[in-house]
Amino acid sequence: MVTYGSRGDVEPMTGLAVRLRALGAEVRVCAPPDFAELLNDVDVPLSPVGWPIRALATGAIPGKAKAGLSDIAAELTAMAYEAVAGVAEGCAAVVATGSFPALAGTRTAAEKLGVPYVFTSFSPCYLPSPHHPPLRRPGQVIPPEVTGNRGLWDLHAEHMEALFGDTINTHRASIGLPPVSGVRDHVFTGHPFLAADPVLGPWQETPELDVTQTGAWIRPDERPLPAGLEAFLAAGAKPVYVGFGSMPMRGANAQEVSRAVIEAVRTQNRRVLLGSGWADLALIDDRDDCFVVGEVNQQALFRRVAAVVHHGGAGTTTTAARAGAPQVIVPQVADQPYWAGRVTELGIGAGHDGPTPTAESLPAVLEIALAPETGARAAVVAETVRTDGAEQAAKLLLDMIGRSGSALSAG
Structure with a gap:
C-alpha cells in the first residue's frame, strides 16, 4: 500500500x-x-x-x-x-x-x-x-x-x-x-x-x-480522550470544535486566525475547542471557555461537540458526518470545496466563502450549522454513513x- x-x-x-x-x-x-x-x-x-x-x-x-x-x-x-x-x-x-x-x-x-x-x-x-x-x-x-x-x-x-x-x-x-x-x-x-x-x-x-x-x-479508533479534555467537555455545554488538520493555512497568521475563530464562536455564546494542527491554533486569553488539543480521537470527540469547523478533508468530513455533528467547512485546496458543497447540499452544515475565516465571516455560517434543523438533519444523515x-x-x-x-x- x-x-x-x-x-x-x-x-x-x-x-x-x-x-x-x-x-x-x-x-x-x-x-x-x-x-x-x-x-x-x-x-x-x-x-x-x-x-x-x-x-x-x-x-x-x-x-x-x-x-x-x-x-x-x-x-x-x-x-x-x-x-x-x-x-x-x-x-x-x-x-x-x-x-x-x-x-x-x-x-x-x-x-x-x-x-x-x-x-x-x-x-x-x-x-x-x-x-x-x-x-x-x-x-x-x-x-x-x-x-x-x-x-x-x-x-x-x-x-x-x-x-x-x-x-x-x-x-x-x-x-x-x-x-x-x-x-x-x-x-x-x-x-x-x-x-x-x-x-x-x-x-x-x-x-x-x-x-x-x-x-x-x-480505522476504528478506541483511544480514550485525554483527561484534561474530558474535564473541559464535562464543565459546560457542548463546545464548537475548530481545527484545520494538516492545513498550514498559508498566507494567514496563526494568531490572527486563532483570534478570529475564537471570537466568532463566542458570538454564538458557545465554548471553543481548538485543534492546534498544522495551522498552530492557540489560545488568545486565559478565559475558561476555550481549550486546545493536539492529535486526538476525533471519532469519539465529534460525538460530543455542537459543531465541527474544519478544512474539508474527506476523512474529517466523513468522521463529523458519522458522528452526527453539524459542519462548517473552510476549504483550502484540492477536493475541499467539493466536500463543502456536499455538506451544504445535504443540509448538514455550510461552506465558508474563501480559505481564511474571520470574526466577521464565520458567524453567519456558524449560525447555519448551529440551527436546530441542521442538527436534526445531521443526525439523520449520520445513520446512513457506512x-x-x-x-x-x-x-x-x-x-x-x-x-x-x-x-x-x-x-
Missing part, C-alpha cells in the same frame, strides 16, 4: 491495512516518514517514502519552500519508484493513492515488477466523469470554446500531460520501460477504487470509467487476487 500525502491520505490506508491483516493478508505501507508512530500503533510495517510531508508542506525543507508539485515531480516520482520497487517484489497487489508524481512512480514500479496495481481516490471529484467538472486550478482560465464537462476533462488531461508527461516518460526510459501517452488515465487506470461514502460522495455511473465504490476506509468500506475493499482485493489479479491490472 502506497501513499504520499498528509494524515488524510494515510489514515484511510491504515484502515484498509488493518482489515486486510484481520483477513490474513501481509501488509506493508509506503508513506511519508511522519507516520511511523501511527503505523507502529497498528503493527503495520512502514517503508518511508519521500520527504517528511509536514516539512514539505510548511516550506521547512531547504530548496523546496516555494516549489510546486510540478517542480518536484521528477524527484518524487523517482523516490516513490525506489521505495516501492525495494519492497513490492513478490507482492500480490499494490494499492496506491496520494500525490500524482508519487502515484506515477508507484505504477511504474508495479509494472516493472509485474505486480497488479490498484489506484484509489478518496473523492469522486478527482475521477473523470461527464456528470461533474474537474477541480478548477488556481488562476486557471478556461478557453471560451471549451464547454461541458467532457471538454473540461479533456483539458484537464492535456494539463496533466503538460505538467507530468515528460517527467514520467523520462523516468520510465531510465529503467527500460517504454513511454506512455495519456499519463493521467495511465495512472488512474480504467478500474479505480473510490473509497468515499455513497451518501456523502456519490459516484454516478459512466461508461468511460469502471469505478468500484467501497465506502470510506475507516462504516464497512475498508472491510468491503479488503474482501474485494483478496477476491481479485484469488482470481489471478487480472482484474486489478487491467488498463
Whole structure:
C-alpha cells in the first residue's frame, strides 16, 4: 500500500491495512516518514517514502519552500519508484493513492515488477466523469470554446500531460520501460477504487470509467480522550470544535486566525475547542471557555461537540458526518470545496466563502450549522454513513487476487 500525502491520505490506508491483516493478508505501507508512530500503533510495517510531508508542506525543507508539485515531480516520482520497487517484489497487489508524481512512480514500479496495481481516490471529484467538472486550478482560465464537462476533462488531461508527461516518460526510459501517452488515465487506470461514502460522495455511473465504490476506509479508533479534555467537555455545554488538520493555512497568521475563530464562536455564546494542527491554533486569553488539543480521537470527540469547523478533508468530513455533528467547512485546496458543497447540499452544515475565516465571516455560517434543523438533519444523515468500506475493499482485493489479479491490472 502506497501513499504520499498528509494524515488524510494515510489514515484511510491504515484502515484498509488493518482489515486486510484481520483477513490474513501481509501488509506493508509506503508513506511519508511522519507516520511511523501511527503505523507502529497498528503493527503495520512502514517503508518511508519521500520527504517528511509536514516539512514539505510548511516550506521547512531547504530548496523546496516555494516549489510546486510540478517542480518536484521528477524527484518524487523517482523516490516513490525506489521505495516501492525495494519492497513490492513478490507482492500480490499494490494499492496506491496520494500525490500524482508519487502515484506515477508507484505504477511504474508495479509494472516493472509485474505486480497488479490498484489506484484509489478518496473523492469522486478527482475521477473523470461527464456528470461533474474537474477541480478548477488556481488562476486557471478556461478557453471560451471549451464547454461541458467532457471538454473540461479533456483539458484537464492535456494539463496533466503538460505538467507530468515528460517527467514520467523520462523516468520510465531510465529503467527500460517504454513511454506512455495519456499519463493521467495511465495512472488512474480504467478500474479505480473510490473509497468515499455513497451518501456523502456519490459516484454516478459512466461508461468511460469502471469505478468500484467501497465506502470510506475507516480505522476504528478506541483511544480514550485525554483527561484534561474530558474535564473541559464535562464543565459546560457542548463546545464548537475548530481545527484545520494538516492545513498550514498559508498566507494567514496563526494568531490572527486563532483570534478570529475564537471570537466568532463566542458570538454564538458557545465554548471553543481548538485543534492546534498544522495551522498552530492557540489560545488568545486565559478565559475558561476555550481549550486546545493536539492529535486526538476525533471519532469519539465529534460525538460530543455542537459543531465541527474544519478544512474539508474527506476523512474529517466523513468522521463529523458519522458522528452526527453539524459542519462548517473552510476549504483550502484540492477536493475541499467539493466536500463543502456536499455538506451544504445535504443540509448538514455550510461552506465558508474563501480559505481564511474571520470574526466577521464565520458567524453567519456558524449560525447555519448551529440551527436546530441542521442538527436534526445531521443526525439523520449520520445513520446512513457506512462504516464497512475498508472491510468491503479488503474482501474485494483478496477476491481479485484469488482470481489471478487480472482484474486489478487491467488498463
